[in-house]
Structures are given as C-alpha cells and as structure tokens.
Amino acid sequence: MAGRVYIVGAGATKVGEHWDRSLRELAVEALLSAVKDAGIDKRDVEALYVGNMMSGMLQGQEHLGALVATWAGIPGAAACKIEAACGSGGVAVHQAYLAVASGLYDCVAVVGVEKMTDALPSDASAALATAEDQEYVVFTGATFVSLNALLYRLYLDRYGVKQEKVAAFPVHCHKMAVNNPYAQFRRAVTLEEVMASPLVADPLRLLECAPIGDGAAALILCSERYLKRNPRDELVEVAGTAVATDVLSAHERRDPLAVAALRRAVEAATRRAGVEVADIDVLEVHDAFSILGVLSLEARGEGWRLVEEGQLEPGGKIPTNTMGGLKARGHPVGATGVYQVFDLVVQLRGEAGANQVEGAELGMAQNFGGVASTVAVNVLRRAR
C-alpha cells in the first residue's frame, strides 16, 4: 500500500465579495499563505492541483494550472485544473493525495478557487446549473435552488418534519462563523429571521441557501520522505480519502433522499483510514442548502434532531461545520472542498479559538458536486 501523506501547510483568503481582486490574485494569496505556513521553499512544490468549476464561463479563463503556477512563481510544476462541479475542491485534495501516494511526487499543492462576484448574478446561476444535465434537466429552467427545493419538499413530506427543524441548520452555522476570521458572514441569525427571509424556491428560504462569494484555500501535501528532510511539529495526516459518484440527476435515482454517493465515499474513506464514523471528532458537511446539511447528518429523517439538541457545537456529540460551513463561512464553489479541509486542519491543530473542539484527533470533510452526484470525503488525523 501507499506511504503516508501529510498536510504540512494550509492557507486561505477571507471568503467574500472581493471586487478588488481577481481569481489569480485570490489563488496566489492562498497558495503562498499555505507555503509560508508549511515553512518550505515554494520551489519544492512539484505538482499543483487547482480545484475550480466556473473560470471558463465566468472569467473567460481556463488553463488555471499553468496560470496559477506562473503567477505564484512556480512555473515548471506539474499543474492542472480539477473540475467536479461544487465538489472540485474535495476531489482536488483526493488527486493531490494520489500524486504523493504514487511515489512520483513528494510535495504537492492544492488550491481551490472560485471568483463568482465579478459576473452578473444571472451568469453565476447559469454557470452553476452546468453541474446538472444540460440536455435533460437544465433546459427545462431547473436551477440548483429549485432542484434542492424538490428534495426539501420530499423530505418534509416523507418524514412529517416541520420546516423549522431543518431551517435551524443555518442558525447553527452562522453562530459558528462569528468566531471565524475567514468567514463571509460573521454574524448570528435567528430561526425567526431564517423563516422570515424571502422564499427563493418553495420551501427554500434565502437564509437556507449558501451565498455566492469569492475565495481561495490552499494546502501543501507531502510524503514521509519529504518530511524526513523537512521535519515539523504540527502534523495532520490524510488518513483516508475517497470519491464516489451517483446517477447525475437526483430524479433518476431510486431514492432521491438516499445520498448513496455519500454513503459509498464515507465507507471507502473510513475503511482506508481504518476508523469508524463514530470515531470522527469534527465533521464538515456540504450545507449548500439547509436540507443538504441535515441529509448529510443522517438520511432517515432524524438529522435535524442533532441540530435541535445542539450536538453540532463544540462539546456536542458530533461537532459539525464548526467554522461556519458553506452557509456562513461561504461557498466559493471550486474552493469549498479545500476550505473544509482547511477548517479541519485548524481544529486538529488546536487553533480554532472559541470554537475549538477539545482534543480533536479525527476530522472528516464531505464535499458534494451537484445534488450529491459527486462526493469527495477526506478523513484527517492529528499526527504530531
């Protein structure tokens, strides 16, 4: 089997509306910040994976691998862009892991980046819709908001749950984000505010939807061999990683609420890590919409109870989205999966401040592309 793979550096920009900064500037800032955090010479970076979904459509810019390598001052690195819709970042982490585990590379960088605010809002929605089937679904006018609204309605009807139970998820996320300097929304919201916010696609309310934003997050992964030459104290291991897909369109699945790709990816990642789901100390779920957050916690209509009981907070049964999640930290699409891992690294290093999960040893990040059509799961272990 493959050698161990470690994360030795992590960096990010604040998520927000960066009208004054371009996609490349965000990516380079995050990458150099991760390099600095790792304390390495950036010329050690042999390969670069850029997680991004929409740069072609929103910036008229593809070829982000060579672009970011050039502007970060590491031209020469083996570089490419990884695209798996909103799961691009998590899948990029998976590819970076494979690059190191293969033995061909000893030091690899991952950058997740998306720049969504410098396009017209209608452009961003249209670009996001390309994650679904253009010929059979999108042409009907479907958007991701409307598709998730269908899941939400099905969930409420099937399990007889009141919407307020699900809508409590974003309340939790906003509460967590108050203490996260990288978060897009550092303010709390009440359940009443969520329920009173505008209806976007019945039953989804505005404050149940992750925002549009810009941002970049980056990681430095390395091999044991590299680590021997460049020892460091703070260490996080990528203990297990998996990617799984499902039938692209949720309406063609036997049970649209089953999130089968999530189950498969979690099973594979925990098996590879040699751990049980119950061992996870801190969890990042893909709450692009409140319903996805709740479904990720548990797919039998009971996930909302964990929210209600406060079990997602530090100190709870399963601390989740402790830095604000997609809803409040923000969801710059192709960057999100890398932000999730960044947030876990912060927790596993004990640097989460007021939101610290005491003694956190194991973390899991779940990143979705489409309506859980692609799922990347990365399991991290504190290894110092």
Added chain:
Amino acid sequence: MAGRVYIVGAGATKVGEHWDRSLRELAVEALLSAVKDAGIDKRDVEALYVGNMMSGMLQGQEHLGALVATWAGIPGAAACKIEAACGSGGVAVHQAYLAVASGLYDCVAVVGVEKMTDALPSDASAALATAEDQEYVVFTGATFVSLNALLYRLYLDRYGVKQEKVAAFPVHCHKMAVNNPYAQFRRAVTLEEVMASPLVADPLRLLECAPIGDGAAALILCSERYLKRNPRDELVEVAGTAVATDVLSAHERRDPLAVAALRRAVEAATRRAGVEVADIDVLEVHDAFSILGVLSLEARGEGWRLVEEGQLEPGGKIPTNTMGGLKARGHPVGATGVYQVFDLVVQLRGEAGANQVEGAELGMAQNFGGVASTVAVNVLRRAR
C-alpha cells in the same frame, strides 16, 4: 516506488464533424469501446478521468465526470474532469497513472472528449483562447493562430529557414492519415497545396493548422494485481509519465522557441521509464500548427530536415505522427492527448497496418496545453 501500470484497453471514435452526436455520446462510445477491447466487465472500472477543455463554454455542461459515468453505466466510479487546455487528455492519462500507481485503484478509465462543431466557429476560437491569459493577452485580440504565427515568424527569421521546409510537416501528416480509419482527413495534400492555402495569420497558412473537430478516445489502465486476476496477452505498459509547465505566455519566456516545458517533461518521463530519447521507436508530437510539430522534433532550427528526409515515416529514423497527428487525424482538443496514446497503442500492438513501424517497442506521446505552457509526456512500452 510504485507498481507497474498497464494499458489493457483502447477505443476511439472517428474524428470529424459529428453533427448527429452529442459530447456524451462520443465519450460513451469511446469508453465502451475501450472496455470491450480490454475484455473486462465495465463495473470493474473504479475511477474515471475525463480530459476535456471547453464543455462548459461550448455545451453549457460541466461535471463531465459524473455525467459520463452515468451515461456509460458506471455510476459510482470516482470521476472528475481534468483540464489543462489542449493538454487535458495527456494530463488525464498522467492522473490515471497516478491513481493506479498509488495503490488505491486497480482499474481506471480515461476518456478524452471534445465537441467543437456544435458551436459557432467564433465560439470555438473564443473558447480556445481561454487557454491563454485573458487579462493580459487575450483581451488584445490574440488567438492561438496569431500567437503561433509569431513563433513561426521568429523561427523563420532566427534560423533563416524557408517556410516551405516547415510547411512540409502537414504534408507528412496527411500522407500518414490516409491509412487511419479514425482520421478526420484521409487524403494526401501536396506542399504546393499547403503553400497556396489561405493565409490565416501571417505566415501561417490554413493547411498548416490542425482542424476543428469532434471526437473521443479512451483507455483502460490497470495494476499488476488486476492483471493477475484478468490476464491478457496484448499488453502495453505506461513506462514513464510526466507533466511540466512553463510561464503561461510565450512572450514572457526568455526564449519563446525553447519549449522548456517539453524538455523538462521529456527528461522526467524518460528518466522514470529508464530509457533514452534515442530509444523511442515511434513518436507523437503536438502539431496543432506546423511550427509546433517542427519545434517538437528539435528546437535548434534543424527539425525540418527530418521531415525533408522522410525520417518521420515508418522505417525512418524517428517515425512520428504515423496515424496523421493533430493535423490530419484531427485535434478535438481535450481528446487529443488520449488519441496520441491510442495511436501508440495501435503501433505497439502491431495493428497499424500499412503504417506499422516494424518491431516498435517504445512510444512517446507529447501533448501541449497552450503554447507549450503545459506539456504532458507519456512513454509506452510493449510488454507482452
């Protein structure tokens, strides 16, 4: 070091203007053809890499990993899209290699696909231009034709070579493609025809430019472990593989004619394969434009001599683009790097018919993204 990685299946569609078939149909046809060629159960495919550049811009369709997995009947596979401009296909092969070499996957598929004719011609040119720097180069009106014309002019001036010497490259490619059933242009052209064809960007003539086209090519890669359970006679090994980048824009390089990323990638791939460049029996170069074909052969102004002497033909010193290359087999951008490997597999298996390079043991494919800003080099060895 990593275990050995083999190519056990290869498939492709004819390159051409497939007005009657969509991107997904082309991808699925090539993938299932490779599965059939490998003689495996498609459900064995654990991961899928889709090399593609422009589907977001030209088809309004991203998330090709899950899309192709779904339509090929292998939902569940770990799937994503790899983008590195025109080098997407070659880089996808590299990623598939890493996936197997890592030990996490035993059977992996690569599909390169591009659908260029179902968009307005102006759209395809604009989409292709996103491989260059949008903010500093493309906004001036630069296209890949004009950028390569600048290189061409520099080459002719610096080395005092007559254009006819370089323009002989496409003549060779068209001659080879006559015997390739997958080629877009199965007809010979004369040097006089090339030189009399319309001027596209001085000095580049139309018949010196690879065409726009649609197509898909696919490969099945597997581990030694998988091979033990599923033995087969015809075997090709991925002996060495490398990706390198250069400063994105050629005009910012110390020497725009140096193709430094090609040199780096060739050096790394041959080192990993344990072979010398002189050992290569059959070569695929990235002749998107005649000048790139000649530069790839040798960067000191002498590459054209090999063309003139007929050394690129089967039986010559270095048989090159023996199935027609980008110019005549065709250049469906994100698929090209996979077509190159497909063509090498045909040669190494001894199935190239009238174009067979006798006793071919070692092949090399060179795939460029942008003006050699990203270069993927894959070295294949006959292993039966």
